Amino acid sequence: MEWQEEFECEEFLEIPQKTEKETLPAKSKKRYEFAYGRFKEWIKSHGINVISENVLLKYFYELSTTHKYSPPTLWNLYSMLNTTIKIFDNVDIEKYGKLLAFLKRKNVGYKAKQSKVFKATEIKRFLMEAPDNRYLLTKVAMIFGVAGGCRKGELPNVTINDIQELDGVLVVEMPETKTNIPRSFTIDEPFVTYVKMYLALRPPNVPTDRFFLNYQKGRCTVQVVGINKFGGMPKEVATFLGLKEPHLYTGHAFRRTSATLLANAGPSIISMQKPERWKSTQDEEGCIENLPHSENRTETTIQNESNCAEKNDRIDNPTPTQQKTSDQKTETATSMQDNTNDDLQSASEFTITRHNSQTCTINNKSGSLTINIQNSKVHIYNYKQ
Structure with a gap:
């Protein structure tokens, strides 16, 4: 009994709570705490004392309609609240099926806006x-x-x-x-x-x-x-x-x-x-x-582009004579392979030869490129035209 009383002392019982707070990601800890703080302010302003599924449904509904939060933002917020509410309030919102269903419905048909890319x-x-x-x-x-x-x-x-x-x-x-x-x-x-x-x-x-x-x-x-x-x-x-x-x-x-x-x-x-x-x-x-x-050409890798950009322009905009020659070569290649590869549509096609799990060679009309991956590093060599 004496051992049990010593084991359950207040100082020891405070350790798990401190440990749980340290489980927040170090890089985004402030964001987690900020999201949790805003939620607590919201329930306080609405006179709510107990966190429930209906409370969270109302909160996320308001964010999606009044504040126009996008589905990815809602899911991100859900992830942060799921962690912080579990730590600070000992409530597991992962069990709230209606809340998850609401978030999934919001995500239906949504297409994220992605940044444009440079050629x-x-x-x-x-x-x-x-x-x-x-x-x-x-x-x-x-x-x-x-x-x-x-x-x-x-x-x-x-x-x-x-x-x-x-x-x-x-x-x-x-x-x-x-x-x-x-x-x-x-x-x-x-x-x-x-x-x-x-x-x-x-x-x-x-x-x-x-x-x-x-x-x-x-x-x-x-x-x-x-x-x-x-x-x-x-x-x-x-x-x-x-x-x-x-x-x-x-x-x-x-x-x-x-x-x-x-x-x-x-x-x-x-x-x-x-x-x-x-x-x-x-x-x-x-x-x-x-x-x-x-x-889709091998030379689009940025390290080789300074030598091949002009060639790409000629490939992208072939003259009628070049286009006719390209079509003839494609037909010849298709005939030689007995029509087993229907994917050969133009002279810009390439083939990949895998030598092992780490090395492969890419070949097309313009040349060949050998790529080797070791120790999380990409090595490109034997570039030939």
């Missing part, structure tokens, strides 16, 4: 035509975002210690990511030139090791670049290029562009998940833009 030719044009004394920072951020598939929230965390040069190629390590899985990517020429140019402008004795510093009138300052600045860069690029609806190029544009270019180069979605850029197939599919089939 590889547009990226090259911006790099070549935009003046460096004004757009050098944006150019470097775009190179990092597209080459590494980086989120706008990951770019502020890049430090000068995360970048190393090996045989003329920059290797960038990303220790802090949204998925908490470190990854790396490489930057080749001619893009290395822009990064080195920006790095050379770094002021001496900067009190931070963060790589991205504010850039104005051809000079870097000691002020670091924040997430909101990165989020506005795609719109800045689209505006300079004179693209339609530049406001639709949001902070996700560079990452979606990276996914689209890589997907159009040939690798499957499963192989794209190998570098740990995306946690699930659903996340990856959401990042890929549905571009016309004629743009």
